[in-house]
Amino acid sequence: MKFYLVSLAVGLLVGCIYALLQVRSPAPPAIALIGLFGMLVGEQAVPIAKRLISGEPVTISWFRSECVSRISGVEAPRQAPHDPAA
Known part of the structure; x- marks a missing residue:
């Protein structure tokens, strides 16, 4: 229920800004x-x-691993472990 009230409050605020x-x-x-x-970037x-x-x-x-995927909605590609024998 708390999320609905927060969503309503933010919606009212955005309506006032509009x-x-x-x-x-x-x-x-x-x-x-x-x-x-702006909201996605602001969350970060x-x-x-x-x-x-x-x-x-x-x-x-750190920014790429923690923030970019949340902003873009695309998970960051995982890097393969470094293999010195290759």
């Missing part, structure tokens, strides 16, 4: 897609901030 920007809801497809992309700000606060580095490899 009204302030004078964009009709439902938004035109391009605006809606850009907004969804929290793990990045937590990592920085804890003093851990935010590296490209």
Whole structure:
């Protein structure tokens, strides 16, 4: 039930933002897609901030493994173990 209430609250907030920007809801497809992309990227700000606060580095490899798949919806390809004999 909590997720429904949070979803409703966020929907109300977005509706208010649309009204302030004078964009009709439902938004035109391009605006809606850009907004969804912004939400996906914004979700990754929290793990990045937590990592920085804890003093851990935010590296490209960490970002690729932890964030890119969540933003793109495509799982990162797994790298094969390095075989020095090959």
